[in-house]
Amino acid sequence: MRKRFDVTIAGEINMDLILYGLPEVLSTERELLASGFGMTLGSSSAIVAHNLAALGVSVGFVTRLGDDPLGIIALERLEEKGVDISCVKRVSGGTSTGVTILLTHEGKRHILTYPGTMFEMAAADLDLAYLASARHFHLSSLFLHKALHPDLPGILRQLKSSGLSLSLDTNDDPEDGWGAPLDELLGIVDIFLPNEDEACRITGKSDAESAIDALAKRVPLVAIKCGKRGSLVEKAGRRWFVPAQLVTPVDTIGAGDSFDAGFLAAYLRGEAPEACAAFGNRTAALSTLRQGGTESFRDPAFVHAFLRLAN
Numbered sequence: 319m320r321k322r323f324d325v326t327i328a329g330e331i332n333m334d335l336i337l338y339g340l341p342e343v344l345s346t347e348r349e350l351l352a353s354g355f356g357m358t359l360g361s362s363s364a365i366v367a368h369n370l371a372a373l374g375v376s377v378g379f380v381t382r383l384g385d386d387p388l389g390i391i392a393l394e395r396l397e398e399k400g401v402d403i404s405c406v407k408r409v410s411g412g413t414s415t416g417v418t419i420l421l422t423h424e425g426k427r428h429i430l431t432y433p434g435t436m437f438e439m440a441a442a443d444l445d446l447a448y449l450a451s452a453r454h455f456h457l458s459s460l461f462l463h464k465a466l467h468p469d470l471p472g473i474l475r476q477l478k479s480s481g482l483s484l485s486l487d488t489n490d491d492p493e494d495g496w497g498a499p500l501d502e503l504l505g506i507v508d509i510f511l512p513n514e515d516e517a518c519r520i521t522g523k524s525d526a527e528s529a530i531d532a533l534a535k536r537v538p539l540v541a542i543k544c545g546k547r548g549s550l551v552e553k554a555g556r557r558w559f560v561p562a563q564l565v566t567p568v569d570t571i572g573a574g575d576s577f578d579a580g581f582l583a584a585y586l587r588g589e590a591p592e593a594c595a596a597f598g599n600r601t602a603a604l605s606t607l608r609q610g611g612t613e614s615f616r617d618p619a620f621v622h623a624f625l626r627l628a629n
Contacts, residue, residue, distance in 0.1 A: 323402065323452035324586050325370055326378040328444055329363020330436040330459050332416040333388045334571065334610055342423045358610025359395040360418045362458035362489050362575045365611040369579035369601065371399040372615035375586065378402040378448060382409065382439040389415030395612065407443045409435065420571060436462045441469040450480040454586060458575065460500060461491040471502045478506065485509035487578050488516055496520050504536040509585070511578050513543040526550050541581055541595055543574050549595045560595040563603035572611015577602035600625060
């Protein structure tokens with residue numbers, strides 16, 4: 319049966335407000351001056367959706383957001399790339415759309431998030447027929463979707479029974495607990511896309527190699543993002559280390575989500591695991607060349623030129 323979308327995503331959406339050049343120690347009761355400012359589309363789920371669409375993948379996106387200016391701008395950024403938002407649930411009054419403020423200093427950053435409607439999206443906000451009208455379903459930011467937790471295993475099983483492949487990127491757990499429903503979901507999804515720190519925290523291991531040993535026993539295809547070193551991938555007992563695409567980064571915010579977009583775009587083209595990781599490394603590198611996780615992908619000529627030269 320022909321599917322409406324290549325990928326559907328149910329997840330959070332917000333804008334990122336980024337201050338550059340701040341001191342690492344932030345004194346209270348002082349006016350601290352930044353050297354630069356940017357406002358970009360944020361949130362892992364929305365970044366993946368936006369960048370997949372920029373790569374030519376058809377995407378349907380479901381979220382819950384407030385009827386406020388930042389939420390409206392965020393939706394406009396997705397629409398600009400052709401992401402379908404026809405099933406987005408907007409609520410008036412009450413909780414507003416979330417926002418993330420990033421304070422950067424010498425390659426490190428403080429990440430401050432007001433969850434807003436991220437914590438409120440529940441199973442009742444999801445149109446499962448819409449989500450099932452794709453070849454693949456992706457979930458990011460597991461631990462920000464608190465209201466969804468009780469229903470997620472059942473939702474993913476239902477989507478899988480409808481013929482979709484499934485991928486998961488937990489992103490960080492703000493409480494550092496890495497608890498339910500993660501363990502159950504690892505037994506359901508087809509692809510797991512953590513970064514090295516997340517993989518080690520989830521498994522209790524000290525390095526990516528040991529972590530992937532444990533994760534590959536649970537998930538058919540695992541790709542661990544190792545930053546500037548590249549990515550480590552395992553499927554069916556075979557393992558590849560794929561070096562990073564070397565660039566001089568402007569901003570690493572959203573690089574991991576951009577890796578997910580590239581990896582999934584290649585996966586949906588039927589490419590081998592190491593080729594998916596190589597393309598993910600290229601799209602991650604691309605994202606670092608401009609502010610935030612999506613600004614590089616808003617310029618089609620820039621995307622085409624970089625990917626052609628990097629290939």
